[in-house]
Amino acid sequence: MFSSGLIERPVSWVALAGFMGTGKSRIGWELSRALALHFVDTDKLITRVVGKTIPEVFAQEGEGYFRACEHEVVHRVTRLEHAVISLGGGTFIQEDNRRQLLERGPVVVLWATPETVYQRTKHSDRPLLRVEDPLSTIRSMMNEREPVYRQGTIHVHSDGRPSEEIVEEIIERLWAWADAQHAWAAQGEGTAGGDHRAAD
Numbered sequence: 001m002f003s004s005g006l007i008e009r010p011v012s013w014v015a016l017a018g019f020m021g022t023g024k025s026r027i028g029w030e031l032s033r034a035l036a037l038h039f040v041d042t043d044k045l046i047t048r049v050v051g052k053t054i055p056e057v058f059a060q061e062g063e064g065y066f067r068a069c070e071h072e073v074v075h076r077v078t079r080l081e082h083a084v085i086s087l088g089g090g091t092f093i094q095e096d097n098r099r100q101l102l103e104r105g106p107v108v109v110l111w112a113t114p115e116t117v118y119q120r121t122k123h124s125d126r127p128l129l130r131v132e133d134p135l136s137t138i139r140s141m142m143n144e145r146e147p148v149y150r151q152g153t154i155h156v157h158s159d160g161r162p163s164e165e166i167v168e169e170i171i172e173r174l175w176a177w178a179d180a181q182h183a184w185a186a187q188g189e190g191t192a193g194g195d196h197r198a199a200d
């Protein structure tokens with residue numbers, strides 16, 4: 001990782017997307033440590049700026065207000081350097097957010113089965129899962145969102161795997177992605193998707 005005092009990483013900016021409970025916050029934090037990058041969790045940033053928990057924002061201001069905050073936060077985090085960004089579960093679903101994120105750099109989508117998501121979220125306070133039958137809601141929301149999450153750059157499964165293994169796979173896949181970007185750029189074709197290799 002370290003050479004001549006420089007940190008070699010596949011990327012200096014990456015976002016994590018995916019359904020609720022797939023591990024974006026936890027894996028994003030661990031990935032940021034592994035790559036020596038700053039860490040921003042968009043849900044936590046909104047909570048801090050608004051001064052309310054996400055359930056309070058949904059209940060008092062409405063989901064539309066929360067989505068507007070997300071949009072504003074995407075605008076800001078795509079301007080950051082040296083950062084791992086963990087998105088909220090719905091952030092990548094909004095078309096304009098998705099476009100801005102994909103233009104900025106690779107978006108790693110984490111996946112898990114509805115059963116895993118249910119187990120990981122059942123004692124938490126995600127407002128969209130405060131329903132009578134959360135597992136059915138998870139299944140139908142996931143079905144609906146799946147084609148959109150598929151538009152991410154790299155896809156990694158998180159079911160039944162320790163976080164270290166997931167982080168390791170993400171880093172390997174990011175190197176492969178960066179190498180492919182580099183090869184295409186060298187052929188003079190140029191591609192969207194942010195920086196190719198990052199050393200600093």
Ligand SMILES: Nc1ncnc2c1ncn2[C@@H]1O[C@H](COP(=O)(O)OP(=O)(O)OP(=O)(O)O)[C@@H](O)[C@H]1O
Nearest residue numbers: 019020021022023024025026088089120161162163
């Ligand atoms: N690979 C894993 N194995 C076991 N537990 C995990 C794994 N990844 C995440 N978790 C746990 O699952 C729960 C949900 O994870 P996390 O909060 O990171 O999900 P998220 O994708 O950020 O969800 P949201 O979209 O709601 O923010 C947490 O308690 C976390 O510690």
Ligand SMILES: O=C(O)C1=C[C@@H](O)[C@@H](O)[C@H](O)C1
Nearest residue numbers: 020043054088089090126127
């Ligand atoms: O999937 C979603 O729409 C959400 C996921 C969470 O990260 C929070 O952003 C919020 O609970 C909404």
Ligand SMILES: [Mg+2]
Nearest residue numbers: 024025043087
């Ligand atoms: Mg999260």
